[in-house]
Amino acid sequence: MDNFEPLIAVFSCHYCSYAAADLAGSLRIQYPPNIRIIKVPCTGRVSVNHILMAIESGSDGVYVAGCLKGTCHFIRGNYKAEKRVQYVRDLLSEINIEPERVQMYFMSAAEGNKFAEVAREMTEAVKKMGPSPLNKSSS
Amino acid sequence: MLIAERKPMEEILEMIEDFERILVLGCKGCVTVCCAGGPREVKTLSTLIRMDRKQKGRKVITLEDSTELQCEPESIKPVLEKMANQYDVVLSMACGAGVQAVAKLFPDQLVLPSLNTNFTGIAEEHGVWTEACLAxxxxxxxxxxxxxxxxxxxxxxxxxxxxxxxxxxxxxxxxxxxxxxxxxxxxxxxxxxxxxxQKPQVKDWPVHPGRVVREDLREVEAT
Incomplete structure (x- = not known):
């Protein structure tokens, strides 16, 4: 368990957090290699089933990284994503999976630092929780 | 349209406890519009069932499909016949009428409901429905x-x-x-x-269960 390296799926908005990830790279900011970025045109495109599929396919954690509130390119996409994330968390609780494995973050395209910080925060949190219950039984 | 809500997962999981091959059967009618039992919700419920079984280290095969209208026999038949013998139980995501229609059409097949049908209602806004008709x-x-x-x-x-x-x-x-x-x-x-x-209303309250017959629409025996 000490060597546990979680796999974390990130649904990243083209207009903000994806650009922030790019900036983090340009600034040579280190962040854990545990995250796998899935670029989406807007976090409003991320559906409940997308997040569930990520978990079923073996992710130990998932987070959706959208624009700062009030700055969504499509006006309300990040607000919708936030509600869907909460819905997925409730679904996971119903089948006894820690809801904390799914999170929503907001950041701007200029926040390369924040992108790295969030990646570290989420990786640490998931490491503490251990492997997803779905991955435990298969191993 | 009919408004329904998914039953708590605990109740659904308990109902399907003894089965390994489950057909999760949605309906593309009312319950798709009220986001309770359409193709999208079928996918969500199937995923949750698989995830639950995986945690418990138990096998499960989920089949996913949706009928155009689960209250119409001609819409149910092709879907269920297409997958005959591939499932042990039908977990219906339709309203109570849909569940009963499947049960009536396939009397030897166990059909379980995964929704609670609430009422006939209208959408006040996306995600908010109110009761409108008691039929x-x-x-x-x-x-x-x-x-x-x-x-x-x-x-x-x-x-x-x-x-x-x-x-x-x-x-x-x-x-x-x-x-x-x-x-x-x-x-x-x-x-x-x-x-x-106007004169006070006297109402012709219906007797349940209701039955409507339209002779002009019924099948005719060719002689």
């Missing part, structure tokens, strides 16, 4: 400015309000408007207040 079988909306007192009055009064309303709200809940006050204002707005002076 009483004798519609009086023509006299009540399109506001149904049978459904929206807590006492289903037919000839005006009771004495319990206060400041336009029903005595059963401060959140519920008095249907008859709404009817009065709507008729006033439409210049139709004289409708209230």
């Amino acid at each position: 009483c079988g004798d519609c009086i909306l023509g006299r009540t400015a399109g506001i149904c007192p049978v459904t929206r009055c807590a006492k289903s009064l037919l000839n005006g309000p009771c004495g319990g309303a206060s400041e336009g709200k029903c005595e059963v809940s401060k959140d519920q408007p008095c249907a008859w006050q709404e009817i009065y204002h709507a008729l006033k707005r439409l210049n139709m207040l004289h409708y209230l002076k």
Whole structure:
């Protein structure tokens, strides 16, 4: 368990957090290699089933990284994503999976630092929780 | 349309406990519109079932499909026959009528409901639905400015309000408007207040279970 390296799926908005990830790279900011970025045109495109599929396919954690509130390119996409994330968390609780494995973050395209910080925060949190219950039984 | 909600996962999982091959059967009618049992929700429920079984280290095979209208036999038949013998149980994501239609059409097949059917209603906004029709079988909306007192009055009064309303709200809940006050204002707005002076209503309440027969539509035996 000490060597546990979680796999974390990130649904990243083209207009903000994806650009922030790019900036983090340009600034040579280190962040854990545990995250796998899935670029989406807007976090409003991320559906409940997308997040569930990520978990079923073996992710130990998932987070959706959208624009700062009030700055969504499509006006309300990040607000919708936030509600869907909460819905997925409730679904996971119903089948006894820690809801904390799914999170929503907001950041701007200029926040390369924040992108790295969030990646570290989420990786640490998931490491503490251990492997997803779905991955435990298969191993 | 019919408004339904998914049952708690605990209840669904308990119902399917003994089965390994499950056909999760959605409906593309009302329950798709109210986001309770359409193809998208079928996918969500199937995923949750697989995830639950994986945690428990138990096998499960989920088949996913949706009928156009699960209350119509001709829409159910091709879907179920296409996958005959591939499942042990049908977990229906349709309304109560859909579940019963499948059970009636395939009497040897166990069908389980995964939704609770709440009411016939209208969408106030996306994600909010209110009850609108009790299917009483004798519609009086023509006299009540399109506001149904049978459904929206807590006492289903037919000839005006009771004495319990206060400041336009029903005595059963401060959140519920008095249907008859709404009817009065709507008729006033439409210049139709004289409708209230019509003879008192006597209603032909239906006997349950209801049955409607249209001879012109029934199959004819060729002789």
